Amino acid sequence: MITFDRVSKRYEEGHEALSEVSVEIRQDEMVFLTGHSGAGKSTLLRLIMLIERPSRGQLIVDGQNLAKVGERGIPRHRRNIGVVFQNHQLLFDRSVFHNVALPLVIGGYEQREIGRRVRAALDKVGLLSKERALPVTLSGGEQQRVGIARAVVARPRILLADEPTGNLDPLLSAEIMQLFEAFSQVGVTVLIASHDLALISRMRHRILTLRGGRLVGTGA
Amino acid sequence: MSAVENKLRREGASTRRTQMRHLFQGWLAHHRLSAADSLARVLDHPFASTLTWLVLGIALALPAALTVALDNARALSDRWDSPAQLSLFLSGSVSADEAQSLSAALQQRPDVEHVAFVSRDAALAEFSVLSGFADVLETLERNPLPDVLLLTPVPGSDAAPALYTELAADPRIAEVVLDMAWLERLNTLMQISRRVVWALGSVLVAGVVLILGNTIRLSIESRREEIVVIKLVGGSNAFVRRPFLYTGLWYGVGGGVFAALLVASALWLLGGPVMRLAELYQSNFRLGGLGIMGSLNLVLIGGCLGLAGAWLAVTRHLRLIAPR
Ligand SMILES: Nc1ncnc2c1ncn2[C@@H]1O[C@H](COP(=O)(O)OP(=O)(O)O)[C@@H](O)[C@H]1O
Ligand SMILES: [Mg+2]
Numbered sequence: 374m375i376t377f378d379r380v381s382k383r384y385e386e387g388h389e390a391l392s393e394v395s396v397e398i399r400q401d402e403m404v405f406l407t408g409h410s411g412a413g414k415s416t417l418l419r420l421i422m423l424i425e426r427p428s429r430g431q432l433i434v435d436g437q438n439l440a441k442v443g444e445r446g447i448p449r450h451r452r453n454i455g456v457v458f459q460n461h462q463l464l465f466d467r468s469v470f471h472n473v474a475l476p477l478v479i480g481g482y483e484q485r486e487i488g489r490r491v492r493a494a495l496d497k498v499g500l501l502s503k504e505r506a507l508p509v510t511l512s513g514g515e516q517q518r519v520g521i522a523r524a525v526v527a528r529p530r531i532l533l534a535d536e537p538t539g540n541l542d543p544l545l546s547a548e549i550m551q552l553f554e555a556f557s558q559v560g561v562t563v564l565i566a567s568h569d570l571a572l573i574s575r576m577r578h579r580i581l582t583l584r585g586g587r588l589v590g591t592g593a
Numbered sequence: 594m595s596a597v598e599n600k601l602r603r604e605g606a607s608t609r610r611t612q613m614r615h616l617f618q619g620w621l622a623h624h625r626l627s628a629a630d631s632l633a634r635v636l637d638h639p640f641a642s643t644l645t646w647l648v649l650g651i652a653l654a655l656p657a658a659l660t661v662a663l664d665n666a667r668a669l670s671d672r673w674d675s676p677a678q679l680s681l682f683l684s685g686s687v688s689a690d691e692a693q694s695l696s697a698a699l700q701q702r703p704d705v706e707h708v709a710f711v712s713r714d715a716a717l718a719e720f721s722v723l724s725g726f727a728d729v730l731e732t733l734e735r736n737p738l739p740d741v742l743l744l745t746p747v748p749g750s751d752a753a754p755a756l757y758t759e760l761a762a763d764p765r766i767a768e769v770v771l772d773m774a775w776l777e778r779l780n781t782l783m784q785i786s787r788r789v790v791w792a793l794g795s796v797l798v799a800g801v802v803l804i805l806g807n808t809i810r811l812s813i814e815s816r817r818e819e820i821v822v823i824k825l826v827g828g829s830n831a832f833v834r835r836p837f838l839y840t841g842l843w844y845g846v847g848g849g850v851f852a853a854l855l856v857a858s859a860l861w862l863l864g865g866p867v868m869r870l871a872e873l874y875q876s877n878f879r880l881g882g883l884g885i886m887g888s889l890n891l892v893l894i895g896g897c898l899g900l901a902g903a904w905l906a907v908t909r910h911l912r913l914i915a916p917r
Binding site for chain 1: 616618622623626821822824825829832916
């Protein structure tokens with residue numbers, strides 16, 4: 374589903390953030406990406422989302438060579454990918470419902486369909502009762518679950534998460550990870566960057582380890 | 594081709610059609626949403642928005658008001674324009690008979706519509722009645738006024754200047770006064786004024802676009818995070834642009850409405866005095882306004898300028914806001 378073929382990324386003003394990364398992630402997999410701060414985890418995810426472009430190497434996502442996706446093709450590419458961020462990236466002047474509905478509004482869904490899907494997604498993350506609430510009135514864990522609902526509401530084939538439990542206590546973190554596992558079981562490819570080794574090694578999934586931009590363990 | 598294949602193909606086409614319809618409905622829904630949302634945001638800050646509307650309104654009202662003023666001036670000058678008249682003051686040596694035959698000869702010309710003979714005695718009588726100087730004039734030994742022929746050229750022709758040069762050379766005529774001269778000057782003046790209004794209008798219109806561009810730029814800045822999020826979850830540039838274009842539209846339309854109101858109230862204030870002035874001159878002249886169409890045009894122009902300003906700001910600034 375996601376194939377890195379000797380991908381390197383050098384930021385304009387810096388050293389190489391990723392060097393010669395080669396890895397293949399299958400469609401039915403849930404994979405963790407770990408490594409110290411600055412190892413290149415976020416950079417790897419940014420390449421998949423086309424926030425950044427590789428300096429060298431080839432990256433294929435869902436059968437599409439990303440080198441062939443132009444500026445205009447980026448929005449369509451991103452609509453196939455759900456993303457969860459450490460800092461949630463919610464719109465704080467919009468209700469929970471509106472936040473979750475955003476990808477569907479962008480995708481041009483009908484009003485009725487939007488309502489149905491948003492409620493289904495909120496139900497999955499256990500926040501159905503909060504649809505009218507503003508994000509600021511929610512706890513950190515709840516905000517993160519709103520972010521997850523938004524990431525999955527348009528039923529993307531790929532789900533990326535960058536330190537999704539970074540600000541949460543261990544119990545909440547485990548709950549969030551179980552949510553991701555549930556999505557993986559219904560056929561979504563899940564890739565989660567996290568430096569919380571204690572948490573992710575308890576779960577039985579492949580772990581990719583980055584060190585200084587190089588992949589030192591592919592867990593296979 | 595088998596019947597099954599045919600059926601599948603038909604179904605494929607019809608799902609595609611359904612998808613297209615859904616996409617179109619979604620697109621329409623987002624337009625409605627953006628329009629309503631942008632309007633709500635504009636109305637959420639009544640003070641700032643009213644200020645913007647006023648600034649735009651004044652900038653649009655100035656050229657509009659000047660155009661209306663020029664239209665009125667032209668309506669006024671049109672009343673005097675035709676027929677222009679030439680006053681021929683005959684020299685003292687010309688007798689009454691000679692004057693009559695000159696008048697008859699001029700009347701025969703194809704470029705002359707009408708000639709009226711005002712004898713010096715008639716002129717003096719009229720003058721003494723009109724001026725109220727009857728007593729003074731009685732004391733004069735001699736009538737100081739010359740005989741006058743009032744000549745009206747064929748209307749619509751440009752005969753007046755040619756007649757002027759020809760008749761001024763006639764020894765029987767002491768002086769020709771072309772009543773057109775000042776009208777020509779007025780017309781030239783109005784042409785110049787029209788150009789000035791155009792130039793002023795262009796400058797103000799450019800100002801409107803820039804003001805709006807700046808307002809939209811600020812509103813883009815204040816929603817930077819939202820734009821980043823939208824781009825992250827796959828919003829196209831058109832999608833991100835839409836609410837800002839509507840914001841520009843609402844500011845522009847509001848500015849146009851304010852401009853129309855400003856012009857209308859200025860005319861309303863001037864209307865009474867102008868009417869009394871016109872009555873003093875026994876004229877039934879009335880100030881013309883923008884009218885319904887003119888006002889709608891102004892609103893339309895405001896809307897277009899709003900869109901243009903928003904487009905300018907959006908193309909310049911949205912590109913710079915990208916997820917990091
Ligand atoms: N936008 C950027 N410009 C320049 N250097 C960057 C940028 N983003 C990240 N880096 C650098 O690239 C390296 C990898 O960063 P990152 O992918 O964020 O690591 P991680 O997510 O594992 O902490 C770091 O050395 C970081 O300083
Ligand atoms: Mg990171």
